[in-house]
Structures are given as C-alpha cells and as structure tokens.
Amino acid sequence: MSKDFWNDNMPPGYYDKILKDGLQKSRGIQANWHNITFTKIQKLIHPNDKHLDYACGPGTFIGLYLYKNSQGVDISDGQIQFAKNNYGDKGKFITVTEFLESNEEKKYDKITVLGLLEFLEDEDNFEILKNLYNRLNKNGQLLLTTPNYRSFMYILEKILNRFGEVGYKNQHINRFTVPSVKKFMNDSNFQNVKVSKFLNFGIVFSILSISFGQYIEELIERIFNGFFGYLLLIKITK
Numbered sequence: 001m002s003k004d005f006w007n008d009n010m011p012p013g014y015y016d017k018i019l020k021d022g023l024q025k026s027r028g029i030q031a032n033w034h035n036i037t038f039t040k041i042q043k044l045i046h047p048n049d050k051h052l053d054y055a056c057g058p059g060t061f062i063g064l065y066l067y068k069n070s071q072g073v074d075i076s077d078g079q080i081q082f083a084k085n086n087y088g089d090k091g092k093f094i095t096v097t098e099f100l101e102s103n104e105e106k107k108y109d110k111i112t113v114l115g116l117l118e119f120l121e122d123e124d125n126f127e128i129l130k131n132l133y134n135r136l137n138k139n140g141q142l143l144l145t146t147p148n149y150r151s152f153m154y155i156l157e158k159i160l161n162r163f164g165e166v167g168y169k170n171q172h173i174n175r176f177t178v179p180s181v182k183k184f185m186n187d188s189n190f191q192n193v194k195v196s197k198f199l200n201f202g203i204v205f206s207i208l209s210i211s212f213g214q215y216i217e218e219l220i221e222r223i224f225n226g227f228f229g230y231l232l233l234i235k236i237t238k
Contacts, residue, residue, distance in 0.1 A: 012078035016058040016086070023210060032206035032213045036199055037145060037231065038065045041112055044143055044235075049109040053091075054132060055116040059083025062091040071106075073099045107137045117146040118174050125174070126188045133190070133238065142236040148197055148229055149175040181232055192237040197229025 015034060022031020038061050045051055047067045056062060056072030058079050063086060070091040074080050083093040094102075111132050117125050132142055176184070178195055185193045200220045206213025220228065 010076065010079070012076075012082040013058045013086070016060045016063075016082070019060055019064075022206075026210050027207060028210070029203055029206045029213070032210050033199065033203060034060070035210065036203065036214060036217060037114065040198060040233070041114065041143055041145070042066065044141070045110050045112075050107070050137070052108045052111045052132075052135070054111060054113045054128070056083065056093065059087040059091065059093055061112070061114065062093075063087030066090070106135070107140070108135055109137050109140050111136060111140070111142050113142065113144045115145055117144060117176065121173055122184060125184070129188070129190070129236070133236065136238040138238060140238045142234075142238075144234040144236070145231050146174075146176050146181070146234070148177060148232045150177040176232060178232065181234060185234070185236070190236050194235045194237075196233045196235075197226050197231070198233055199231045200224075200228040203230070 018028070019031050019034045022028030023035065041061070042065045045066065047069070049069060051062075051066065051070040053059075053062055053070055053072045056074050056079075057076075059072050059082070062070040062072050063083070068090055072080075072083055072091055072093040073096055074083070074093075075096045077095055080093050080095050083091075087093070113128075113132070116128075120128070129142065129144075136142065178197070181195050182193070185195075198221065200217055202215075202217030202220045203213055205216045
C-alpha cells in the first residue's frame, strides 16, 4: 500500500464529507454504504469497550458512531490531522508511526479494520493482523470488512474508477471472496474465525432516500439470511 496515495490522492476528510453530505441530503449510495457499514459494526462494540480503529481515515466512525473510548490510527498524516481537528473530543488519533513507536502496551476489547485488507498483499495483511491480535484482551475481537469480489463488486469498482473523484484501479491488490478469506485465515493460523456477508442490492435505493435504502437492504438481508452481500465481515475472537 502506497502512503503517497493516501497522502496525495486522498484529500483529508474526503469520505467524511461524502457521508455527512449524504446524510444531510438524506440520499446517496456512497454515503449510505458507509452509514450502513458503520451502523452494523457499531452494534458489535459496547459503550464500555476499549476500542481501536486501525486505518481510521478521517475518524468518522469514531466521531459520529462511537462512545469516546476509542483510539484511531492511520497511515496518512493529513487524515489524522483532520480527525484531530474535527473529532478530537470523541477519541485519540495518532499516526501508524506513532502507534508502532509507542512504548504503551495498551490492550483493547475490540479492534476494527474497515476497508484495508484489499489494499495489501497477504504477507502484509498477516503481519498487521498478527500485531493487532496480540493487542487484544482475552475474548477480544478483531472486526474486519473487505469487499466481496464474488458479487457485483467488480462492476461497481469499474464504475467508481470511471466516474469517481478517487480511483482504485491500481490500489486494490487483494480481491477476497468467502473461500479465499477462510483460506487466508486458516493459512495464517487464526482460530475462531467467522465470515459473513452484508450490504446488498438494497443500497441502490439510497439514491432516493437514505432511510428507504437502509430499509430495503435490511429487508433483503432478513429474507435471504445474509446470502447476498457486497462486503465481507470477518470476526476473529481471541
């Protein structure tokens, strides 16, 4: 993963603006994509959990969805500065360098990594996940999301690369599916791993309304019991 991409190609607060603009207008597929993801993961984090959001970006998840018990870490100096400026009262934000150089051996109940695995080679993913796993308390959980490429994601990626402000054509290195995630976790010797799918075609209706898109997405998930999903949710329990 190139640090230059996140510092030079990704404007600080880019996704934060997309989400808040969409919520304010009450419509937008990309905004509700993030909103549904954050809402789903929020339900897995309790108010008293000590929480780390690794690759936190502009800090939106911590700032808008969580409980002031969180620390955010990101590779981009610009994103971390944005997070400090906008959500410094909601959590502590530091760069990856500061995190790795810290002598503080802090342990966490929940660690989230929302949208990072697809940018890294397997060996880099393993190294990061091993280090994060070691920072979990007993019975703590690593909560990961990554696109499910046995789905509409290939087409969606092409659309985003063609029309979006930021393209990922050369950035998405790893394209996981349920079988490949399970194989990676098994090869990496992680135990107690659960993989599920979420975020389905109902998200398209967010072009009309955030609430309507969320309703249809939840309805499809209930009817088909999570059979469809553009994103994979991976839970690793210590």
